[in-house]
Amino acid sequence: MGNELQGRKVALLISPRGTEQVEFTEPKKAVEAAGGTVHVISTETGSVQAVNSDLEPGDTFTVDKRFSEVSADDYDALIIPGGTVGADTLRGEEAAVRFVRAFFEQAKPVAAICHGPWLLVEAGVVEGRELTSYPTLKTDIRNAGGTWVDQEVVTDQGLVTSRNPNDLPAFCAKLVEEIAEGEHQAQARSA
DSSP states (O other), rough: OOOOTTTTTEEEESSSSSEEEEHHHHHHHHHHHHOOEEEESSSSSSEEEEETTEEEEEEHHHHEEEGOOOOGGGGGGEOOOOOOHHHHHHHHHHHHHHHHHHHHTTOOOOEETTTTTTHHHHHTOOOTTTEEEOOHHHHHHHHTTEEEEOSEEEEETEEEEEEGGHHHHHHHHHHHHHHHHHOOOGOOOOO
């Protein structure tokens, strides 16, 4: 990777508990390797412990800003990692849901992996879109009006989704590509 994301700022979400470590660290590395700047956003500042395979304690990461301190206006793109508890926790936070929804309202690229699409369902932004996720979310996605497919990586008008950590190489490559492309006007919807 080169400098295709030079000058781009990307928001990367982390839950105060339960974010899958590799789904957090690999996209972060990919954006930074492409020259982008990543800000870690959560419900609180300080240190947050990630998890491995949903159950094992992982490393600790520093939160840069709280949802109350940021706006989608501040960023060029958004990344939502998975982790069953992490994704479920974030979808219960109204500030996180509003933050995610704003990226879609502004037609900015969004990438979500594994259980991360739960936050998309909660934000009401999957209707009419094709996406993938961890298989247990397919009914939630379908009930929210989305089309769920079982593929390594799916792109729909700036939305990049993948199923699990095994898909990270394809997910990271595609999210860098979409962030480099920028806003997707076809994604914008009238209110």
